[in-house]
Amino acid sequence: MGLRLYNTMSSRMEEFAPLVDREVRMYACGPTVYDYGHIGNFRTFIAVDILRRYLKQSGYAVKHVMNITDVDDKIIRNAARDGVTVQQYTAKYEKAFLEDAAMIGIEQPTLVRATEHIRQMAEFVAKLEKKGIAYRTDDGSYYFRIAKFPQYGKLSKKDFSGMVDGARVDVDEYEKDSARDFALWKSPKPGEASWETVIGRGRPGWHLECSVMSMQELGESFDLHAGGEDLVFPHHENEIAQSESLTGKPFAHFWFHARFLLVEGEKMSKSLGNFFTLRDLVLKGHKPSSIRYLLTSVPYRNQLNFTFDGLRQAAVSVERLRNFRSRLETGKFADGSNDEMQALGKETEERMRAALDDDLNTAQAQAAIFEMVRRANIALDSGQLRSNDGPGLVSALNSFDEIFAVLKDDDLPKMRHVLDWAKADGREEQVSPELRDLLRSGQLPDAEIERKISDMKAARAARNFQLSDSIRGELTAAGILVEITKNDIRWRRK
RNA sequence: GGCGCGGUACCCAAGUGGUAAGGGAGAGGUCUGCAAAACCUUUAUGCGUCGGUUCGAUUCCGACCCGCGCCUCCA
Numbered sequence: 001m002g003l004r005l006y007n008t009m010s011s012r013m014e015e016f017a018p019l020v021d022r023e024v025r026m027y028a029c030g031p032t033v034y035d036y037g038h039i040g041n042f043r044t045f046i047a048v049d050i051l052r053r054y055l056k057q058s059g060y061a062v063k064h065v066m067n068i069t070d071v072d073d074k075i076i077r078n079a080a081r082d083g084v085t086v087q088q089y090t091a092k093y094e095k096a097f098l099e100d101a102a103m104i105g106i107e108q109p110t111l112v113r114a115t116e117h118i119r120q121m122a123e124f125v126a127k128l129e130k131k132g133i134a135y136r137t138d139d140g141s142y143y144f145r146i147a148k149f150p151q152y153g154k155l156s157k158k159d160f161s162g163m164v165d166g167a168r169v170d171v172d173e174y175e176k177d178s179a180r181d182f183a184l185w186k187s188p189k190p191g192e193a194s195w196e197t198v199i200g201r202g203r204p205g206w207h208l209e210c211s212v213m214s215m216q217e218l219g220e221s222f223d224l225h226a227g228g229e230d231l232v233f234p235h236h237e238n239e240i241a242q243s244e245s246l247t248g249k250p251f252a253h254f255w256f257h258a259r260f261l262l263v264e265g266e267k268m269s270k271s272l273g274n275f276f277t278l279r280d281l282v283l284k285g286h287k288p289s290s291i292r293y294l295l296t297s298v299p300y301r302n303q304l305n306f307t308f309d310g311l312r313q314a315a316v317s318v319e320r321l322r323n324f325r326s327r328l329e330t331g332k333f334a335d336g337s338n339d340e341m342q343a344l345g346k347e348t349e350e351r352m353r354a355a356l357d358d359d360l361n362t363a364q365a366q367a368a369i370f371e372m373v374r375r376a377n378i379a380l381d382s383g384q385l386r387s388n389d390g391p392g393l394v395s396a397l398n399s400f401d402e403i404f405a406v407l408k409d410d411d412l413p414k415m416r417h418v419l420d421w422a423k424a425d426g427r428e429e430q431v432s433p434e435l436r437d438l439l440r441s442g443q444l445p446d447a448e449i450e451r452k453i454s455d456m457k458a459a460r461a462a463r464n465f466q467l468s469d470s471i472r473g474e475l476t477a478a479g480i481l482v483e484i485t486k487n488d489i490r491w492r493r494k
Numbered sequence: 495g496g497c498g499c500g501g502u503a504c505c506c507a508a509g510u511g512g513u514a515a516g517g518g519a520g521a522g523g524u525c526u527g528c529a530a531a532a533c534c535u536u537u538a539u540g541c542g543u544c545g546g547u548u549c550g551a552u553u554c555c556g557a558c559c560c561g562c563g564c565c566u567c568c569a
Contacts, residue, residue, distance in 0.1 A: 044569040206567050228569030260563065303562065310506055313518040323531065363508045367516035377532055465527055483530050
């Protein structure tokens, strides 16, 4: 039993088998760094991250490459507008993107940048032109001649066979042989960035960069290519056309596409006022772990409705898991072992594996872990959980977290970092009271809290509940949650 | 218009030709000095609507209604 994935190319589920045994070469289309990343972007990147993590957990060596699109029309225009270089313009957003990705638990792939491959892209176009597949227009732009690639449309299932080739179609400023022919290389515009290359001055088309960089890093044929569903056409279709018409070999074997998310039931857009960057959400006081959890809770091929209610629910779910782990780690159990608990850990790991093998069904994997938590909590409550049972359950939790990455309680420092950024960036008015409130709990040092906790213990030993409660009140006000258990007091930050 | 996806309890959401995972919320309860955490009970004879196939359909087929995506660079 291995991983089965939906392949956009074949429109069906397929057994995933890499070209080279035990090694996966995958390429994911990354961000265009012209602004801060929004939650829609991160849904896709998290879906790819889940795939990457699960491949690793399944024993594959994963070579995962992602591009940073640091040159495109919008970037060039904005840079020209601001009077800075393309590099100066994108540096800020690339840095922000990488910080955000790390904040939300995305493992960093090997990064490749478009601006560092301009020469190779021009050479690629030159080769295509030599084969008669690319052609130059009077203004110095280059286009891909779709008529030369009969399979064009095979990924997006579009039929271009009825197209009349050679009929000259007028498309405002450019002269193309066919309206469908797409730009490989664009001629320079006055006042905007361009590069001098073997095919002349200009700038690369967007589709070209992914073909060139993926094949350079992973070879002419590789295992899997990922991106958001919107990239199926034309971006990925064009990559296939460019790459396969040049090499004559199959390009990527699996095509992995993440579905768009909705926000409060509607497509996210600035005009609807439901457009959120990751940083917007943190400034509203939402934890990165809540956001990650919510984004992983619906399988990647289903539409996910992102709501603030859902975000709060996700926070509670994560809390439940963290509480459970803390119970396991800090509790004292009688010696011995319990057969049911011994089996539970293994059973849960198997259920999670079966769920993820099934086209990364994250919802079912989560259901499996919660089932375990409930059953183990019952055993904990009744004293049936023994000292030898802990490790198996912790191991299942760890397997879960290798994929979902929400158990580590490091939200507050991450959120503080966003707060600092907001201050430095003049966005102080966007900082919500909720965020400020939350971050206060980080201000009391551990030693101070421990001291108050031992005061509480002393007061309780003397049955001075009034004093104990007032100390607890102070801690609660400072954002510290205090739990009194049978023979101990546990605390954590809100 | 062409191609594709989906409509499951108060909310989010998985799933199956044989009688509905999981999470959240609400209500009641157990435990507890109180609180928190945890646990228990409870909330869809029902899975958009209407037909059909079948011993049996939420699951397959058809029609319709509604939502969503792609169809010139938005993940």
